[in-house]
Amino acid sequence: MPLDPPRLAVPGVLLTDLYQLTMLQGYVERDMLDTAVFEFFARQLPACRNFYLAAGLEQALDYLEQLHFAPAELDWLSGLGLFSPVFLDYLAGLRFSGEVQAMAEGTPFFADEPILRITAPLPEAQLVESRLINLLHFQTLIASKAARVVLAxxxxxxxxxxxxxxxxxxxxxxxxxxxxxxxxxxxxxxxxxxxxxxxxxxxxxxxxxxxxxxxxxxxxxxxxxxxxxxxxxxxxxxxxxxxxxxxxxxxxxxxxxxxxxxxxxxxxxxxxxxxxxxxxxxxxxxxxxxxxxxxxxxxxxxxxxxxxxxxxxxxxxxxxxxTSSDVPALDCAYKLQEYAGQPRRKRSEGKATWPGRKQVWRRYDDAGHCCGDSLMLEGEAGEGLALIQPVMRQGRRLAPSPSLQAVREYTRRQLDSLPPALRDLEPAPGYPVTVSETLRELAERADRLVGRG
Amino acid sequence: MPLDPPRLAVPGVLLTDLYQLTMLQGYVERDMLDTAVFEFFARQLPACRNFYLAAGLEQALDYLEQLHFAPAELDWLSGLGLFSPVFLDYLAGLRFSGEVQAMAEGTPFFADEPILRITAPLPEAQLVESRLINLLHFQTLIASKAARVVLAxxxxxxxxxxxxxxxxxxxxxxxxxxxxxxxxxxxxxxxxxxxxxxxxxxxxxxxxxxxxxxxxxxxxxxxxxxxxxxxxxxxxxxxxxxxxxxxxxxxxxxxxxxxxxxxxxxxxxxxxxxxxxxxxxxxxxxxxxxxxxxxxxxxxxxxxxxxxxxxxxxxxxxxxxxTSSDVPALDCAYKLQEYAGQPRRKRSEGKATWPGRKQVWRRYDDAGHCCGDSLMLEGEAGEGLALIQPVMRQGRRLAPSPSLQAVREYTRRQLDSLPPALRDLEPAPGYPVTVSETLRELAERADRLVGRG
The missing domain is CATH 3.20.20.70 (Aldolase class I)
Structure with missing residues (x-):
């Protein structure tokens, strides 16, 4: 095989929602450049999925490492008449300089469990939302469907x-x-x-x-x-x-x-x-x-x-x-959980989120099957394995990514570790995920911060 | 706006199914380079779609005009060990040299009606199958869904x-x-x-x-x-x-x-x-x-x-x-209808197709609503408007494509011309599409050709 096989070109930074750019201009104008923490997670599992399978991290990291505005992109944005020269200058120098912590690709996960956390200056963490969701959602969607075929x-x-x-x-x-x-x-x-x-x-x-x-x-x-x-x-x-x-x-x-x-x-x-x-x-x-x-x-x-x-x-x-035809989209989100050291959460009806930097702890029974997860704040001592691990710092991967072969092998062992009911095509009783007391208290504190405690 | 706005890079020719290349090698080895006719069409409408809306032709024509194997792609293919040097040489010179006839983007269509016909030497017409379906299927899928939202x-x-x-x-x-x-x-x-x-x-x-x-x-x-x-x-x-x-x-x-x-x-x-x-x-x-x-x-x-x-x-x-979430994929196909001047058709159970080069004629009532289509052989005299028109010859567009604005305006008029029942969200009685006697006879002849008449 030649050293440089044909690849699909990575789309540019304009593959994003307009509001990311208009919000960024707002942040930059007001000097709101403090550290923000966003997490990507999925909401309730549909009846025909007993678990999600995390996938897409590799492409997400590629995207973050390559993030920049090319001159032609800035030129085109300038022509929209929405953005100030000062802001366009800011974009010209923008790179992703933050941290990423994530669940390994091929790890089963459940509702409300984050699989990726971005910690970065607010504009950087905000800008990447659309494409990060686009990448993580799709591969997670397809891997979760494919796992069912494999188990069948x-x-x-x-x-x-x-x-x-x-x-x-x-x-x-x-x-x-x-x-x-x-x-x-x-x-x-x-x-x-x-x-x-x-x-x-x-x-x-x-x-x-x-x-x-x-x-x-x-x-x-x-x-x-x-x-x-x-x-x-x-x-x-x-x-x-x-x-x-x-x-x-x-x-x-x-x-x-x-x-x-x-x-x-x-x-x-x-x-x-x-x-x-x-x-x-x-x-x-x-x-x-x-x-x-x-x-x-x-x-x-x-x-x-x-x-x-x-x-x-x-x-x-x-x-x-x-197309993951029976469930062609997952109810997933990338939400601000902390800004400038303060917890944040959204309380919109039916869409409230858990604030703060979270860790997912997974416990295993004697047969080697996972038997329960705890959603806790980072730093709390949980039981079992801590699934969220650092993968990027200052915008660079901490280690070369595992090969796809290695990810596939890891996934096989992860699927083996699921309780038999979850491996079945039929809907299983809900997998137990508990939320720590400290996290619940933080949610109350976040609400008090915006005057609704 | 600058002259050359940012674009998503077009994926290369390797975005295809392996069997296209292995079949091509077979065709080239046996000198099966005669003219083939393939048509793209969709099968039965799902209950929650009263019509399909043709879309994606513009990207399909871009793809055909740009089709070629780059040296890095040939190099990589060579490393697979499946292809002969003679065949790889053939691929190096391959361009799309054929004809395209198509329904205009934004035209409503129904089951079994072709929206695109490729007439080209067999290897060219075969190779382009995977990506042509990929492009026509997706935009048709989304346009058909979007039209329902617009009508609602x-x-x-x-x-x-x-x-x-x-x-x-x-x-x-x-x-x-x-x-x-x-x-x-x-x-x-x-x-x-x-x-x-x-x-x-x-x-x-x-x-x-x-x-x-x-x-x-x-x-x-x-x-x-x-x-x-x-x-x-x-x-x-x-x-x-x-x-x-x-x-x-x-x-x-x-x-x-x-x-x-x-x-x-x-x-x-x-x-x-x-x-x-x-x-x-x-x-x-x-x-x-x-x-x-x-x-x-x-x-x-x-x-x-x-x-x-x-x-x-x-x-x-x-x-x-x-995602066209209620119907995330259409049952569509790109099928050989004629080779070396002889009609062909597949008779697989539940998937038989109409052979030959076809035209779709659409009739209108006095209120300006379309009231029935005829699926006929090219050259038969139908009633109303002939919807399949030439758009490419010798691998080049016959005319510059209409602007997206013009297509949108055409689509609006097309949607206006649908009978009221079809414009409703509720399932409508089937729109009448008749198949000409000549076409039925050709299907019988195609079957006799392979000894099953």
Whole structure:
């Protein structure tokens, strides 16, 4: 692999909400440059998620390290007529100089638990809100969905097929990353291989079969063209007839030294087709040829196929993974928790937050399963593991990021540590998260500070 | 505005599925370079969509015009060990040299109606599948959702607030475009202003209020900092108390020549708060101050607020717009319809397609409402307007693209031309789309060609 593989370009600092810039101008004008603490967290879990899986920190840190306004961006902003020359000068010199503390990617978390804290001068901490949420929300969303698929089919080969219906370029790319992190084995998205070293997989499309007048000829042609990876799509016209053609083709290919690795089903009753196709392949002596299924799959359909005992060796999951279709957005937020040494919190109806710098402590039972979390103030002595750890200081990473492979392995152990009920697709009883007395007292103090104690 | 405003970088050609490249190698090896015809269309409408709204053509044409493999991309592909030097040489010279025919952006369409046709040498037409779907699917998805919001609140100011929970960078940017095209008035996403000239809007965040110890001081400070656009967020602590503070602040600001334009509500029962806040403002002589609402809004909630007569002048719509949350993906496809002059179609269960090059004819009644479409073969004489028109030849646009303003205006007229039942949020009776006899005969011929007539 070359040293500098192709990457998706990082979008500039203008990928933000207008109000970040107008608020920043207000802060800068009044010299409100004291240290602010913001935390990113998600609110209540939807019924079809027993846990969230933290993801996206790596891209968030990249963003913070690269944050700056290019001359063309300042020039364009100047043309809006909203910003003063003094403020634009301030932006020209702005870099992210703060601290980040975070939960490791691949850690399960629950409602109200922060997974990232920014401690920085107020304008810096404010400016980064929109893109930090955009990055952390999406990968957490997809990793949380992918983990469910992985838990539903722990012994199956799982491949991300979702690029085409992912929401744009970056969604396709980062969904491949989030899926792989959560335990998927490969992605069809080539750029995900180039940028993240994710193993690539792919079979063939119906158009390849259709472009040939004869289906068997299409299979033979494909096998000769890509002898390393012969997986044949057999549902273009008649699945079982095509499986028979595969059986007839196999000896001719074997004579040429080519082994058929698998067949793919993509429509109809996948369980029924898989059983018939498995029978045809086995009777034809092709016991080693695997059956791979795709086509509108999600964790529920995969679970049903597994329960039925469908002879399927792997699944391609596309749309439902890359859009997290049953929960296409999480109720998450990035909120000011402290400014100039004083706790802050919002009290809007149904959206009140816990103020201050928080730590999440996680306890484990004798079986190694986590059994309860405590949300405490930083510095309070909790029990178990402290999940929020420093990762960036003065705008620079404290250590090189772990490899995606290492994150994936860590995630596997984290999923293993979940209590069995949480690993199930069915809604589990709520995981216990307690809030420390000190934190409750701080919330009252924060309210008194704004005259509502 | 400078001549060259900041833009999101276009992702490279590796944003594709691996199988496109492996199939291409097969085509090139066997000299299967004849003309192929692919069409992009969506299958059945979900119950909560009465029509789709075509969008994304502009980005699709950009992609086709810029398509090429850079040396670093070829180098990386070579390292995979899957591709022959001959094939990599072919890729080095590959450009899109074909034709595109398409429905104009902003045109409503229905199940099985193509909105884009590619006519090109098979490898070119095949390669572009993944990214073309990725681009057309997403903007069509969001424009179709946005149109519902626009139809639910035709006289209200509508602003896209969705960047943070959009699925990544490109989703945030292109959702702003699709929303604006469908009739939204502005977006909070700064890059959408820079790249597409979309009007920007924004108010303030809770953190701005929280960073001040006194809410009224925060309001006054914000107004002085951005006197052009004073919209105050009043739900951080107590909505009605904050509205009273706005009344008290107004004369002081007026003395400084600053007019408060509006207040924003973001939580609780928006209708009830709006009525109380409107009363407080009016009693305080602030009849001209508008009330803007946001917070988990979609077309149904907005419709309910409108029916209740809530005194709200505009809505910020975020997550539900940018993720099309009730339908986060469309069942759409890009399928081979003809190769080397012969019709092709897929017959997979539940996914059979109509072969050949198709035209969509739309008829209108005396009231100017469209009243029925005919799906016909190109060249058949239909009734009404032919919606599929040439836009690219030999890989180059036939004419400069219309401005986004012009597309938005066209879209407004198109939405006006929909029958009233289709403009409603409730499911409408199916819009009549007939399939011509000639097309049905071609489908039979395509089946006979592969021995299944």
């Amino acid at each position: 089919a722990p012994d199956k080969r799982l491949v991300d097929f979702g690029l085409r219906r992912a929401h744009g370029a970056e969604a396709g790319l980062l969904a491949a990353r989030a899926g792989y992190l959560a335990g998927f084995h490969a992605s069809a998205t080539v750029l995900a291989g180039a940028q993240f070293g994710i193993p690539l997989a792919g079979t063939m499309a119906h158009s390849f079969v259709q472009a040939h007048l004869d289906e068997a000829e299409a299979f033979e042609h494909f096998a000769h063209s890509l002898p390393q990876s012969v997986v044949l799509l057999i549902d273009t016209y008649d699945t079982e007839a095509a499986a028979q053609k595969v059986v007839e083709l196999a000896p001719r290919l074997a004579a040429a030294g080519i082994r058929i690795q698998g067949v793919r089903l993509d429509s109809g009753d996948l369980g029924a087709h898989a059983r018939r196709v498995r029978g045809i392949l086995d009777r034809g002596g092709l016991n080693g040829v695997t059956v791979f299924a795709s086509g509108n799959l999600d964790e529920y359909l995969i679970h049903r196929l597994m329960v039925e005992g469908a002879p399927i060796d792997g699944f391609g999951v596309g749309t439902h993974l890359d | 609140a035709p006289d209200k100011r509508l602003v896209d607030f969705g960047l943070r929970r959009a699925h990544g960078a490109e989703a945030g940017l292109l959702a702003a475009r699709a929303g604006y095209l469908a009739g939204f008035h502005a977006s909070a996403t700064v890059l959408a202003g820079a790249q597409f000239g979309i009007p920007l809007a924004g108010t303030m965040a809770h953190s701005f209020v929280q960073a001040h110890l006194d809410e009224a001081e925060a309001f006054e400070h914000f107004a002085h900092s951005l006197p052009q656009s004073v919209v105050l967020l009043i739900d951080t602590y107590d909505t009605e108390a904050a509205a009273q503070k706005v009344v008290e602040l107004a004369p002081r600001l007026a003395a400084a020549g600053i007019r408060i334009q509006g207040v924003r509500l973001d939580s609780g029962d928006l209708g009830a708060h709006a009525r109380r806040v409107r009363g407080i403002l009016d009693r305080g002589g602030l009849n001209g101050v508008t009330v803007f609402a946001s917070g988990n809004l979609d077309e149904y909630l907005i419709h309910r607020l409108m029916v209740e007569g809530a005194p709200i002048d505009g809505f910020g719509v975020g997550t539900h717009l940018d």
